[in-house]
Amino acid sequence: MDYTEQIISFHNFIADECIPGVSLDCAIFGFHDTRLKVLLLRWKDTSEWCLPGGFIYKTESVDRAAERVLYERTGLDKLFLQQFHLFGDAVRYDREEMWRRQKMPMSFSERWPERTLSVGYYALVDHTQVTPTPDFMTDECRWWDISDLPSLLYDHRQIVTVALQTLRSQLNWQPIGLNLMAEKFTIPELQRLYEAVLDKPLDARNFHKKIMGLxxxxxxDERRTGKAHKSPFLYRFDRENYQKALGNGNLSFV
Amino acid sequence: MDYTEQIISFHNFIADECIPGVSLDCAIFGFHDTRLKVLLLRWKDTSEWCLPGGFIYKTESVDRAAERVLYERTGLDKLFLQQFHLFGDAVRYDREEMWRRQKMPMSFSERWPERTLSVGYYALVDHTQVTPTPDFMTDECRWWDISDLPSLLYDHRQIVTVALQTLRSQLNWQPIGLNLMAEKFTIPELQRLYEAVLDKPLDARNFHKKIMGLxxxxxxDERRTGKAHKSPFLYRFDRENYQKALGNGNLSFV
Incomplete structure (x- = not known):
């Protein structure tokens, strides 16, 4: 099957097997080179970017669909995945314009509903542990710095914005740091993550004092190598205490 | 039109005009007699309780639908209203059992989809300012103490539970106190609200010190009358400073 046949067959499958009028989209965040990144997919044969998304089988929970869709579209699984918002504006985007920008190789089908609501999920990954793999609709998966995103298809820019606001507001009761940081890290590296999520600089001495207090x-018994004896110590999360602090909403320290 | 005719006509209207397979439900919270309450509706001619809920017009945003449905079902409007979760389990409840418990005066229609997702909203009201009014499907609107709820139709018990967890986690960045308290209140009354939302007792001296620090x-220049010169002073929120503190996520003081 070539791409045209594949995508027509896929769309027919969705119309047969999935809940009509409801999709899901996922902002996958990673942290790399002191920057917060989001994973975007470049649509086949275009220079258009979007979030990985898909549809919900008629007999499947929405949460299970989110895991499956992420896996199908990027090859990633077992991620920390949270539903955060239903995007339900009456007109979310110009459907025919999107179809054109995606260079869909067929005309718009009457089997598609007038309007689609989308359930927003965010996922957090340790950037060092994953290698996203494009699916048949995708030419490329690429990590983009959240402060330097390209133009996005659909309302995916807004979905990223709301996902980021959610991360900010949940810093003290969801395991954001635990899921974004590599296994071992220095205190300044962790501070960079908090600065990236909160989008503001933090005082180093204060950050150190507060995080140690938690x-x-x-x-x-290891240091980040490279800078002789001044190189900083490595840390890892104490998972038990971390969970306890989360349970009390007690990670609020900045 | 009698009730049977009314409800058949209403269900046909929904099937014609609303998005199929998606509903919304709303947990309306109030605070009264030092207790956190939720507003429940008793279904017509039954002793079954549920949250106010309804459906989304095909051309209407989901947020707008939530305002409209709340108004139609309870007479309340201009509430502080927040979407908090999409309930998307593959099987949320036994549909035919619900139909029976509600004593629906017609058989289940094929015009209803196999499965319904529900968008959860919570609303906060100053209990002293509102008088809920039942609609044609409802015999009674009643405030129930959240620690003493009756059996609920559908998965509405779970929706209340998740709404409460959301209130707890959002205490420091949504105007929870501002929207639940009456215009004027004493510090001990405000403490009762925080205790009710967090479901745990707080130390009075500590609470006083921290809230004053914000x-x-x-x-x-008024006191709660009744107990001679020992009666406590009344306070009200300084809306400007309150909004500033919310913007910084700074209401975390317990």
Whole structure:
């Protein structure tokens, strides 16, 4: 099957097997080189970018659909995945314009509903542990710095914006740091993550004092190599204390 | 039109004019007699309780639908209203059992989809300012203490539970106190609200010290009457400082 046949067959499958009028889209965040990144997919044969998204089988929970769709579209699984908002504006985007920008190789089908609501999910990954793989509709998966995004298809820019606001507001009761940081990290690296999510600089001395006061980090007998004896110690999260602090909403320290 | 005719005609209207397979339900919270309450509706001619809910017109945003449905079902409007979760389990409840418990005066129509997703909203009201009014499907609107709820139709018990968890997690960045308290209140009354939402007792001296430290209250030249000169002063929120504190996620003081 060539791409045209594949996508027509896929759209027919969705119309047969999925809940009509409801999609889901996922903002996958990673942290790399002191920057917060989001994973975008370049649509086949175009220079248009979008979030990975898809549809819900008629007999499947929406949460399960989110896991499946992410896996199908990017090859990633077992991610920390949270539903955060239903995007339900009466007109979310110009459907025919999107169809054109995506260079869909067939005309718009009457089997598609007039309007689609989309359930927004965010996922957090340790950037060092994953290698996204494009599916048949995608030429490329690429991490983009959240402060330097390209133009996005649909209302996906707004979905990223709301996902980021959600991360900010949930910093003290969801395991944001635990899921975004590599296994071992220095305190300044963790501070960069908080600065990236909150989009503001933090005072280093204050950050150090407060995070140590939470007792959620274990100092390792290792240093970040490279800078002789001044190189900083590595830490990892004490998962038990971390969970306890989350349960109390107690990670609010900046 | 009698009730049977009314409800058949209403269901046909929904099937014609609304998005199929998606509903919305709303947990309206109030605070009264030091207790957190939720507004429940008793279904016509039954002793079954549920949240106010309804459907989304095909051309209407989901947020706008939530305002309209609340108004139609309870007579309340201009509430502080927030979407908080999409309930999307593959099987949310036994549909035919619900139909029976509601004593629906017609058989289940094929015009209804197999499955319904529901968008959860919560609303906060100053209990002293509102008088809920039942609609034609409802015998009675009643405030129930959240720690003493009756059996609920559908999965509405779970919707209340998740709404409460959301209130707890959002205490420091949504105007929860501002929207639930009457215009004037004493510090102990405000403490009762925080205790009710968090479902745990708070230390009075600590609460007083922390809330005063936020500079979000204005002390009035009035006392709660009744107990001679020991009666406590009344306060009201300083809306400007309150909004500033919310913007910084700074209401986290318990």
């Amino acid at each position: 007792h959620i980090l274990t100092r390792l | 500079h979000i209250l204005t002390r009035l």
